[in-house]
Amino acid sequence: MGEIRYLEALSQALRQEMRRDSRVIVLGEDVRASLRGVTKGFLEEFGPDRVFDTPISEAAFTGLATGAALAGLRPVVEYQINALLFVAFDQLVDQAQKLRYMMGGQGRIPVTYLVPASGARRGLAGQHSDHPYPLLLHMGMKAVIPSTPRDAKGLMTAAIREDDPVVVFAPAALLAQKGPVADEEYVIPLGQAEVKRAGDDLTIIAVGPLVPEAVKAAERLAAEGISAEVVDPRSLLPLDRETLLASVRKTGRAVIFDDSNRTCGFAAELAALIAEEAWEALRAPVRRLTRADVPVPFSPPLEAYVLPAQDRLLAEVRALLAASGRPG
Amino acid sequence: MDPRPDLRPEQLVGLYRTMRLIRRFEERVVELVNRDEIPGVTHEYVGQEAVAAGVSGALRSDDVITSTHRGHGHILAKGGDPRRMMAELMGRRGGYNRGRGGSMHIADLGLGIYGANGIVGAGAPIACGAALAAKLQGSDRVAVAFFGDGGMNQGVVHEALNLAAIWRLPVVFICENNGYAISAPIGQMAAVERLADRAAGYGMPGEWVDGMEVLAVHEAAAGAVARARRGEGPTLIECRTYRFVGHFTAERVLGLRYRGEEEIAAWRERDPLVTYPRWLETQGVLPPTDRARVEAEVEALLEEAIAFARQSPWPEPSEALEGMYAVPYPGLPARGW
Numbered sequence: 001m002g003e004i005r006y007l008e009a010l011s012q013a014l015r016q017e018m019r020r021d022s023r024v025i026v027l028g029e030d031v032r033a034s035l036r037g038v039t040k041g042f043l044e045e046f047g048p049d050r051v052f053d054t055p056i057s058e059a060a061f062t063g064l065a066t067g068a069a070l071a072g073l074r075p076v077v078e079y080q081i082n083a084l085l086f087v088a089f090d091q092l093v094d095q096a097q098k099l100r101y102m103m104g105g106q107g108r109i110p111v112t113y114l115v116p117a118s119g120a121r122r123g124l125a126g127q128h129s130d131h132p133y134p135l136l137l138h139m140g141m142k143a144v145i146p147s148t149p150r151d152a153k154g155l156m157t158a159a160i161r162e163d164d165p166v167v168v169f170a171p172a173a174l175l176a177q178k179g180p181v182a183d184e185e186y187v188i189p190l191g192q193a194e195v196k197r198a199g200d201d202l203t204i205i206a207v208g209p210l211v212p213e214a215v216k217a218a219e220r221l222a223a224e225g226i227s228a229e230v231v232d233p234r235s236l237l238p239l240d241r242e243t244l245l246a247s248v249r250k251t252g253r254a255v256i257f258d259d260s261n262r263t264c265g266f267a268a269e270l271a272a273l274i275a276e277e278a279w280e281a282l283r284a285p286v287r288r289l290t291r292a293d294v295p296v297p298f299s300p301p302l303e304a305y306v307l308p309a310q311d312r313l314l315a316e317v318r319a320l321l322a323a324s325g326r327p328g
Numbered sequence: 329m330d331p332r333p334d335l336r337p338e339q340l341v342g343l344y345r346t347m348r349l350i351r352r353f354e355e356r357v358v359e360l361v362n363r364d365e366i367p368g369v370t371h372e373y374v375g376q377e378a379v380a381a382g383v384s385g386a387l388r389s390d391d392v393i394t395s396t397h398r399g400h401g402h403i404l405a406k407g408g409d410p411r412r413m414m415a416e417l418m419g420r421r422g423g424y425n426r427g428r429g430g431s432m433h434i435a436d437l438g439l440g441i442y443g444a445n446g447i448v449g450a451g452a453p454i455a456c457g458a459a460l461a462a463k464l465q466g467s468d469r470v471a472v473a474f475f476g477d478g479g480m481n482q483g484v485v486h487e488a489l490n491l492a493a494i495w496r497l498p499v500v501f502i503c504e505n506n507g508y509a510i511s512a513p514i515g516q517m518a519a520v521e522r523l524a525d526r527a528a529g530y531g532m533p534g535e536w537v538d539g540m541e542v543l544a545v546h547e548a549a550a551g552a553v554a555r556a557r558r559g560e561g562p563t564l565i566e567c568r569t570y571r572f573v574g575h576f577t578a579e580r581v582l583g584l585r586y587r588g589e590e591e592i593a594a595w596r597e598r599d600p601l602v603t604y605p606r607w608l609e610t611q612g613v614l615p616p617t618d619r620a621r622v623e624a625e626v627e628a629l630l631e632e633a634i635a636f637a638r639q640s641p642w643p644e645p646s647e648a649l650e651g652m653y654a655v656p657y658p659g660l661p662a663r664g665w
Contacts, residue, residue: 025464049464052495054491055487055490055491055494057484057487057488057490057491059453059483059484059487060452060453060456060484060487060488060490060491061453061487061491062453063450063452063453063454063456063457063484063488064453064454064456064457064460064488064491065457066453066454066457067392067394067442067453067454067455067456067457067458067459067460067461067471068457068458068460068461069457070437070442070454070457070458071392071457071458071461071462071465072461072465073457073460073461073464075457090447090450090484091450091453091484094447094450095445095447095450095454099435099443100651100652100653100654101428101651101652102425102428102429102433102435102443103424103425103428103429103433103435103437103443104423104424104425104426104427104428104429104435104651105426105650105651106425106435106436106437107435107437108654109654110654140652140660140661142653162655163654163655164653164654164655190657191657237660238657238658238659238660239659241659
């Protein structure tokens with residue numbers, strides 16, 4: 001067990017899977033040179049028949065992965081920019097995601113779509129800063145968003161081994177984070193949330209890059225005598241409803257801290273779930289902290305204003321507890 | 329038509345049989361749509377039979393095809409079972425897709441049919457993927473991407489042509505130019521006279537072939553398939569053809585006017601279902617009695633297919649939630665209530 005960065009954990013998972021299974025190939029833009037760093041050294045180790053640089057043709061290389069998967073390969077597709085999912089959208093949701101169902105259950109499409117540097121990075125503006133996971137969940141596509149290096153390795157491995165299309169969002173804000181990661185192969189199964197910090201007064205459901213922020217916020221709240229539980233869904237679809245609901249039933253309060261857009265966003269789905277399934281346990285309305293529904297603006301103060309952040313979370317939690325009465 | 333000493337008489341007759349099967353399948357489908365036994369709309373392949381028959385005649389059963397919204401002909405030519413196709417068109421459990429796809433989505437992975445497709449041009453990169461897999465698996469399988477003149481203007485088709493060319497993938501791109509993208513004449517939608525000329529821009533051979541001549545299509549396809557099997561990369565073949573009927577079964581009630589009766593009549597003069605068996609007869613390959621026998625076999629096959637489809641049970645409504653994931657999880661897929 002060593003301390004490695006999130007990006008290295010992803011790389012380790014992919015490398016171990018490529019060593020283990022010759023059907024796994026990786027393709028995308030600049031993956032041989034490894035602009036993003038996940039596939040550094042892969043060309044040397046695995047050769048040109050496993051590591052493919054593609055032209056700037058996102059729709060075609062996404063569709064190519066579908067055909068290759070139907071024919072028995074297990075492609076891993078890297079998208080250099082989160083918004084490239086939009087360019088490839090028909091091939092993702094209308095083809096890869098729908099084909100097995102529409103073919104009456106024939107075939108398997110084990111493709112992993114890796115989105116390293118998803119979400120906002122300072123100063124990249126509206127076409128390089130999206131976190132569009134709700135769009136994919138909406139269409140039934142499996143998706144994960146690990147928040148620690150340990151989760152990144154285990155969920156990436158699970159995604160590659162899954163016999164369905166899975167999107168792995170690797171948030172830009174986390175790629176340099178270090179954490180303990182076991183050297184050997186391991187899987188964190190899809191559909192398992194994790195309580196990242198236990199607490200009793202309220203539940204913060206935090207997603208992806210906001211998980212470490214929520215944990216820090218919980219530590220500050222603890223100093224104020226507020227006991228916040230932080231739950232990380234990790235896998236967005238399948239979703240571990242039971243772990244989320246159990247926490248909300250225990251605390252009676254929920255704040256959802258999500259890095260996707262507000263309207264029809266992932267937080268909206270969770271709020272509806274809690275309202276439908278845990279209404280009787282709620283002592284306060286469910287609150288959402290999300291992105292604003294604008295393209296992420298360029299200028300740092302503008303960018304900071306529209307993204308969900310720790311200070312707003314702290315204010316929200318304090319207001320919620322004040323309004324609903326602290327548990328006695 | 330030139331004699332084809334490279335084809336055995338049974339192969340020559342087989343091409344006619346395939347075309348006849350497609351034509352009669354489509355005619356029976358129209359009857360069933362009009363009687364509301366087939367829900368929705370279908371896109372008939374009537375007039376274009378020489379393309380599917382000629383191309384598939386050059387393929388092996390393990391080769392892969394991706395098809396289009398007008399896919400019945402491709403699927404029949406590749407060996408698709410008319411019974412399971414008809415059952416799918418009627419939305420029955422015995423259909424290829426268990427009633428989840430219908431006309432525009434019939435697939436049989438076991439026969440290398442990676443599906444008809446409801447999105448124009450979308451099958452082209454999928455065919456490239458099948459071809460890449462064949463190459464990496466050390467197989468000499470090839471993949472064929474069918475699309476139309478409309479698909480020739482879809483961005484992903486251009487991306488796929490380029491990918492196939494740079495990686496020398498064993499793909500044959502078949503552009504069936506039937507003259508119209510629904511109502512839009514290709515002359516108004518492309519500035520080149522021959523769509524095959526676009527191949528030059530991707531550094532691959534482009535061939536124009538008369539799509540009303542099954543042997544010409546077969547010859548061009550066989551050449552391209554052989555090149556692909558030898559590892560010499562992709563080819564774009566434009567097959568100039570024509571659909572004798574509307575874009576889809578509902579077109580006649582829409583009263584669209586985008587082509588004249590004279591034009592249709594002129595193309596019908598070149599109907600491969602008329603010209604080709606006539607030629608076979610002059611060559612002594614298919615005398616009238618043999619032709620009648622082939623046609624009777626086709627009729628019997630279709631009768632059986634329709635009977636099979638009608639007897640196939642409707643799916644249980646709850647089957648609508650099955651088959652979405654190879655690896656299921658509790659609660660997936662979400663239901664709407």
